[in-house]
Amino acid sequence: MSKLKFIWIDDDPRRRTSSDNLKKAANLSGEFIDVKSQDYEVEIKSLLKKAEPDLILIDHNLREISTGIFKKGSTFAAYIRETWPECPIVCITAEDISTVDSQKRSLYDAIFSISKISSHYSTIISIAKSFKKLRNKRPQNVMDILSLMKAPNEDRVRLMTILPQELKENFGDDSLFLNISHWIRNTFISRAGFVYDRLWIATILGLKENSFSKVEDLFAKAKYSGIFSDSSNEVWWKSEVLSILSDNVKEFGLPWEKGRLLPSISKKDYSQCYVTGEEYPETVAFIDETKGSKRAPMKLHQTISHPSYEDLLFFEEIRLMKPAE
Incomplete structure (x- = not known):
């Protein structure tokens, strides 16, 4: 090539x-x-x-x-x-x-x-x-876009529902590739919902972000590898992570409970709420409204809706740590 x-x-x-x-x-x-x-x-x-x-x-x-x-x-x-x-x-x-x-x-x-x-x-x-992939295999319909994204079958119906209208029509339009690029990189990959970054996936599994590396190889097939995948911003399909988790941990339980039963995981790997130190933080939130602010795992009751972000169907709500009273 x-x-x-x-x-x-x-x-x-x-x-x-x-x-x-x-x-x-x-x-x-x-x-x-x-x-x-x-x-x-x-x-x-x-x-x-x-x-x-x-x-x-x-x-x-x-x-x-x-x-x-x-x-x-x-x-x-x-x-x-x-x-x-x-x-x-x-x-x-x-x-x-x-x-x-x-x-x-x-x-x-x-x-x-x-x-x-x-x-x-x-x-x-x-x-x-x-x-280059888009030019070599120009999408003719929505399913072609989802195929280029390598979307799991169970996510396709919901993705078809929330794709912007400009990506559902006008497949001969000159701006199609630009619109696909903007939506995938600025919404689909950047907002947790279908794919989740390392911090989010670790939190879903009940683990600290650094501890996810201990089990990361188990979830290799869940890593997003479709168009606009980026090694500097790795994300994983949530649906496939949960499927792999079920295959490896047969016990009943919530994902953040089952994740702690994965091989090589010990108590020191367990995630904690950034604010209170409680176990099983349910969400990831910004610690303040400053641009580029740090994010951390938190208990939901320690957070509020972030005022700078709108809610999007099928995507996680962007949360902000509650201000000190």
Whole structure:
């Protein structure tokens, strides 16, 4: 199989080093296009004459380009999509990501800080590989999307119910892949409900997060491996975790009771409520409302609904630790 090819567009030539590092770290084929003091119209026409890459990375602020019209990577992205509508475009920026407005953000498949770019290599590769899979096996209906997600049969009916309308219709639409990417990465994977991250799965099994590694191999088949799976953000199908748990622990009981009967597990591995130290915390909650706040296992009665998140059908409610009285 040929290497994935990316093109990095930037007006800061110093970032060529980051481009080279990405090529080496992920074994990719890449090209860095320095647009500093260049004419946009010439550069874009030259770019679009090239073979379509598997991924484009672009700086959000292109202040050093010579024309005054296209100073944002999002404008560049919109123009590129007219010719390459199904090529993923990832934004790289030095500014605070939260300051990029939602309309501009929606034109990218993802947006990352240049200062932490190396920590996002696996996600960038996941996006490129997943778009390539979508192009090679373009979905013609909802079941095709679920097949690409490798969804267990028992989850498919519920997934079909909650898929956004734009993913149930218009399968010939140019924005289909972008919509699939956004929903899978920003809702399906990021919200516990069908798939759960390491902390959530450990809590469901009645274990501390670090102790899950003792039994992780038992649940290898439950790990999500469909499109947009990402080694830096591993998640597991809850339905398959519970099925494997039942196969390995024949005693009756709740998952957090049965999980403690798995091989190699001892009392020191048992999960506890972050607030009270009680056993069998039922949920995972943020400890405060600060952006990027830590999450921890908690008893439900020690939490409240998080005011910044809406409830979604079939997904866990996002919880927040109760403020001190």
